Amino acid sequence: MTREIMYRDALREAIDEEMAANPLVFIIGEGIAERGGSYKVTEGLLGKYGPKRVRDTPIAEAGMIGVGVGAAIAGARPIVEILYVDFAMLGMDMLVNQAAKFRLMTGGNGRVPFIMRTQGGTGGGVAAQHSQSLEAMFYHVPGLKVVIPSQPADAKGLLKYALRQQDPVIFLEHKHLYMTKGPVPEGELVIEFGKADIKRPGKDVTIIAWSNMVPRALEAAAKLAEEGIEAEVLDPRTLVPLDKEAILASVAKTNRVVIVQEAVRRGGVASDICSIIQEEAFYSLDAPVEIVAGLNIPVPFNLELEKASVPQVPDIIAAARRTLHLQPRALAAQ
Amino acid sequence: MPASAKRANAPSAELLEKLFRTAYKIRVFETEGIKLYRQGLIRGYFHPYLGQEGIATGVCAALSEGDIIASTHRGHGHCIAWGADVKKMVAELLQKESGYCRGYGGSMHIADISKGNLGANGIVGAGTPLGVGAALANQIKGNDAVTVTFSSDGGSNNGTFLESLNLAAIWNLSYVLVIENNHYAVSTRIEDSTREPDLYKRGLAIGVESHQVDGNDPLAVYHLMRDAVQKCREGKGPILIEAKTFRHMGHHVNDPGKYMPEKELAHYKERDPVDRARNALTEMTGIDKSQIDAIEEAIRKEFDDAVEFSKASREITLAEFQQFIDSY
Ligand SMILES: Cc1ncc(C[n+]2csc(CCOP(=O)(O)OP(=O)(O)O)c2C)c(N)n1
Ligand SMILES: [Mg+2]
Numbered sequence: 001m002t003r004e005i006m007y008r009d010a011l012r013e014a015i016d017e018e019m020a021a022n023p024l025v026f027i028i029g030e031g032i033a034e035r036g037g038s039y040k041v042t043e044g045l046l047g048k049y050g051p052k053r054v055r056d057t058p059i060a061e062a063g064m065i066g067v068g069v070g071a072a073i074a075g076a077r078p079i080v081e082i083l084y085v086d087f088a089m090l091g092m093d094m095l096v097n098q099a100a101k102f103r104l105m106t107g108g109n110g111r112v113p114f115i116m117r118t119q120g121g122t123g124g125g126v127a128a129q130h131s132q133s134l135e136a137m138f139y140h141v142p143g144l145k146v147v148i149p150s151q152p153a154d155a156k157g158l159l160k161y162a163l164r165q166q167d168p169v170i171f172l173e174h175k176h177l178y179m180t181k182g183p184v185p186e187g188e189l190v191i192e193f194g195k196a197d198i199k200r201p202g203k204d205v206t207i208i209a210w211s212n213m214v215p216r217a218l219e220a221a222a223k224l225a226e227e228g229i230e231a232e233v234l235d236p237r238t239l240v241p242l243d244k245e246a247i248l249a250s251v252a253k254t255n256r257v258v259i260v261q262e263a264v265r266r267g268g269v270a271s272d273i274c275s276i277i278q279e280e281a282f283y284s285l286d287a288p289v290e291i292v293a294g295l296n297i298p299v300p301f302n303l304e305l306e307k308a309s310v311p312q313v314p315d316i317i318a319a320a321r322r323t324l325h326l327q328p329r330a331l332a333a334q
Numbered sequence: 335m336p337a338s339a340k341r342a343n344a345p346s347a348e349l350l351e352k353l354f355r356t357a358y359k360i361r362v363f364e365t366e367g368i369k370l371y372r373q374g375l376i377r378g379y380f381h382p383y384l385g386q387e388g389i390a391t392g393v394c395a396a397l398s399e400g401d402i403i404a405s406t407h408r409g410h411g412h413c414i415a416w417g418a419d420v421k422k423m424v425a426e427l428l429q430k431e432s433g434y435c436r437g438y439g440g441s442m443h444i445a446d447i448s449k450g451n452l453g454a455n456g457i458v459g460a461g462t463p464l465g466v467g468a469a470l471a472n473q474i475k476g477n478d479a480v481t482v483t484f485s486s487d488g489g490s491n492n493g494t495f496l497e498s499l500n501l502a503a504i505w506n507l508s509y510v511l512v513i514e515n516n517h518y519a520v521s522t523r524i525e526d527s528t529r530e531p532d533l534y535k536r537g538l539a540i541g542v543e544s545h546q547v548d549g550n551d552p553l554a555v556y557h558l559m560r561d562a563v564q565k566c567r568e569g570k571g572p573i574l575i576e577a578k579t580f581r582h583m584g585h586h587v588n589d590p591g592k593y594m595p596e597k598e599l600a601h602y603k604e605r606d607p608v609d610r611a612r613n614a615l616t617e618m619t620g621i622d623k624s625q626i627d628a629i630e631e632a633i634r635k636e637f638d639d640a641v642e643f644s645k646a647s648r649e650i651t652l653a654e655f656q657q658f659i660d661s662y
Contacts, residue, residue, distance in 0.1 A: 059491050127378060
């Protein structure tokens with residue numbers, strides 16, 4: 001049986017089921033207990049699992065992330081909820097220098113089964129310090145797994161997997177996705193890391209997108225279909241590990257690629273995926289790989305400027321048409 | 335206290351009027367701003383300063399030109415008390431080109447660097463190191479300016495609170511850290527965030543002169559701050575001030591604040607800082623009601639004019655934005 005539930009409910013189910021199954025799973029964050037979290041992901045968990053395992057913290061991101069990492073090293077299974085990925089920057093030492101390094105530094109003896117859940121992206125004028133997409137910061141650091149689900153089922157299955165594996169996980173949600181609905185099968189749902197998902201099959205061009213860019217890519221694909229262009233939308237779901245095989249298989253089929261990220265263009269994950277494609281699939285390409293990305297700029301407050309700062313559906317359509325040589329590159333709005 | 339001594343220390347009519355004007359202006363700005371928000375004219379975050387007006391009012395009245403302030407996400411009151419142009423504030427909230435940040439910043443980022451306002455901040459606690467840095471710059475420049483950071487109970491639990499206040503202390507900076515203890519960080523009570531909710535004691539632990547004051551009493555805040563500023567100018571800084579207060583509503587415009595106990599809220603509302611500023615003015619100067627009415631009327635008109643001005647202003651164009659993009 002499959003039901004339609006919201007992204008935030010899918011996340012809650014994953015946490016709830018794993019907390020029920022494993023007494024070492026606990027969650028800490030700002031306003032997550034009594035209030036149920038800013039996005040209602042943890043609603044009801046305090047009543048079910050009590051204040052020992054569902055804890056509110058002061059506003060102390062470096063400390064919260066740090067104690068989470070420590071608890072994980074000592075064998076517990078912490079989930080640290082950080083309100084905005086922007087605030088995760090306060091805890092970067094613990095993530096980059098401690099959590100990410102521990103396994104190798106200890107010759108493989110130490111493991112850090114730590115999860116930081118947080119959310120990013122633009123949404124309704126919350127301005128430069130509350131709108132960033134920072135996946136590349138974590139992607140850059142060997143030792144961190146980077147998980148970035150776009151749909152409720154992925155959110156649930158990947159979070160459950162995260163709670164069963166042994167490495168530090170940066171689990172990136174999106175503020176626009178919490179209220180979106182999607183089919184989620186009843187019962188056990190665990191999705192392994194490193195397995196991309198084809199969200200829409202197609203033969204003419206591959207659109208690689210993640211997080212809130214997946215619904216936009218799907219919308220673009222639907223519009224392209226009206227012109228007779230069959231776009232394939234591929235969601236890697238986890239950026240580390242990255243499902244290279246699925247990407248290369250899709251490129252071999254379509255010979256054309258558009259990569260879409262909400263994050264700023266410079267130093268982004270899209271650029272890295274692009275380099276992998278040109279290195280390993282150069283001879284199957286019929287057009288240059290297109291990257292549609294956020295502008296290299298802090299996100300402005302003004303809504304029109306905010307919109308102009310991140311990829312919109314027409315940008316994706318235009319890029320796809322360029323790969324099919326239906327639109328000259330010179331006119332590319334980027 | 336003998337009557338003569340009392341008179342010598344008595345606040346001037348000018349000061350009392352200034353305190354009332356400031357507190358009332360903040361009250362009007364927030365009350366009317368919330369209405370604009372509900373009409374959909376303001377987007378994003380809006381954290382009202384309602385109930386806390388006494389602190390910004392008292393603190394800024396003790397500062398002079400050349401001093402510096404750093405603020406919080408709940409920053410409208412600090413801006414106004416610092417003497418900001420209400421027109422440019424409203425325009426910013428309405429994302430207009432005529433706003434303080436030309437519509438790029440919004441409520442949480444209003445700043446006026448040329449006038450010594452380092453700005454509101456979307457990162458809780460970030461104003462503390464920034465303020466200490468400004469105080470350090472002034473020490474290096476060799477002037478006697480005072481820098482004030484407005485922080486919060488929540489901000490005092492951020493690690494940079496200790497790191498930066500400690501630096502201010504070992505370097506004897508001309509710096510005042512004002513903690514607005516409104517008892518809540520969103521819905522989390524201060525008693526759930528620390529075992530010692532009297533936050534001024536944290537300063538004592540690292541050798542910083544520290545005080546507690548009723549933040550709902552603008553005059554008391556002013557007097558304490560005046561002494562703190564004087565000590566800073568004499569090279570005896572930094573100083574920590576904890577001002578106890580309470581919000582009149584939820585954390586932001588869309589938070590009903592149901593977790594705030596009615597009795598406690600009523601207690602603080604009875605000690606409303608704007609009423610206290612008004613009462614102090616009438617009782618100590620004998621100014622009559624018609625004069626008070628005229629002051630209030632003028633302030634409300636100033637706000638209405640600001641709304642008109644902002645509505646008539648344009649937004650920044652995509653072409654102008656392009657210049658910004660090219661520069662990054
Ligand atoms: C570093 C950081 N963590 C979390 C937040 C989210 N947040 C915004 S305001 C707030 C509560 C702040 O409470 P307090 O510091 O006491 O200030 P108040 O709202 O009471 O003025 C929180 C948690 C943030 N903006 N920055
Ligand atoms: Mg507070």
